[in-house]
Amino acid sequence: MSKVLVTGGAGFIGSNFARTALTETPHTVTVLDSLTYAGNSASLADLDPARFQFVRGSITDASLVDQLVADHDIVVHFAAESHNDNSLNDPSPFIQTNLVGTYELLQAVRRHDKRYHHISTDEVYGDLELDDPARFTETTPYNPSSPYSATKAGSDLLVRAWVRSFGVRATISNCSNNYGPRQHVEKFIPRQITNVIDGIRPKLYGAGANVRDWIHVDDHNSAVLRIIEAGQLGETYLIGADGEKDNKSVIELILTLMGQPADAYDHVNDRAGHDLRYAIDSTKLRTELGWTPRYRDFEAGLAATIEWYQANEAWWRPMKAATEANYAKAGQ
Ligand code: NAD
Ligand code: TDX
Secondary structure, eight states: OOEEEEETTTSHHHHHHHHHHHHHSSOEEEEEEOOOTTOOGGGGTTSOTTTEEEEEOOTTOHHHHHHHHHTOSEEEEOOOOOOHHHHHHOOHHHIIIIIIIHHHHHHHHHHHTOEEEEEEEGGGGOOOOTTOOOOBOTTSOOOOOSHHHHHHHHHHHHHHHHHHHHOOOEEEEEEOOEESTTOOTTSHHHHHHHHHHTTOOOEEETTOOOEEEOEEHHHHHHHHHHHHHHOOTTOEEEEOOSOEEEHHHHHHHHHHHTTSOTTOOEEEOOOTTOOOBOOBOOHHHHHHHOOOOSOOOHHHHHHHHHHHHHHOHHHHHHHHHHHHHHHHHTTO
16 A cells, blocks of 8 residues: 555546546545646545545645655656647746646655656657658657647656656656546537537637547556556656547547537637647557556547536536637637
8 A cells, every 4th residue: 555646636637547546556645736727626526535635735836745745655746737728828837837846746756765657748759740650659759849748848858867867766658648537628529528518619720630649548547557556667658549530530529429410510720830640659568567448449438428528517617618718819
């Protein structure tokens, strides 16, 4: 049994991780989260207080981070500013949380010699051409495009430096696009589902040829648990479930699953610097750590996600109007 400190655990992936860790391991979980616009304490409301506690605070608060790290065995670091579109409007919180916050956590795990797992993204590798047979691997050079992905790339490099220079006991994982319950309605899939529920036409950036490599959030988190359990210190693991789909096909599938004509969506302004394609080769994780994804049928996983948003309107309703008002300002 370990005491696990989960940063960003009121967000999409971290809250699902806390839930999975409490169900599938004997560990106790402390969530440290500052509850930005993206954090939602309702995502944690039903967790068992005997093994779970919530601390509201920022990973940039050095003394709070030091106290909490000293009192735990392992840090799993999810906290981030996570939305590319926001990073184009105002990069400043991305620098603070993704770079300075990661620095504070690394200094604390270094001082107290604690195990650290760093959650990152495939976006650090830049993008691939649509017809390129290649996929990202652990040796693909870093080439981030947006302020968001540049800060994630920078934070990964800080981890590598703290491993090499100070012997910090860390692993890194870079995962592809997640979908599933409790994802903020600013993100592509929940935005379109909640638009259809509200009678708003889904919004596709540009022509929608861009490809994302979709993975269910529970598969991401089962891989993270496996890396914590058996990963080699100092190593990076790519997490992906062979889920490449272009955005146009995903929007059409959402509309069809929700009983609407497949073409009942609008083309809106494209994202500046929009990455064309992400694709993950997760051979290392599968062969060295024996991990396999459970959700192999994207359509079934998407249908279950639609049902979750239909059944949990109280969870997403408070953030919907402000999110759409922001997009409207950008013509999106
Ligand atoms: P999210 O935006 O849903 O959640 C982020 C959480 O971090 C929120 O609860 C927010 O309140 C918290 N937070 C932000 N700044 C903080 C600070 N300074 N101190 C403490 N808490 C703070 O993000 P997500 O989609 O769950 O992503 C989690 C992690 O996974 C991120 O590191 C992201 O880069 C990475 N990732 C996400 C995806 C994806 O598809 N969503 C894919 C690969 C990797
Ligand atoms: O309304 C939309 N219409 C649209 O066409 C939105 C919100 C997005 N898009 C497109 C942009 C992308 O090509 O859909 C795709 C997915 O967009 P996002 O949900 O914003 O995700 P993305 O930019 O791919 O980044 C996500 O995956 C990698 C997460 O937000 C990151 O945190 C993660 O690192």
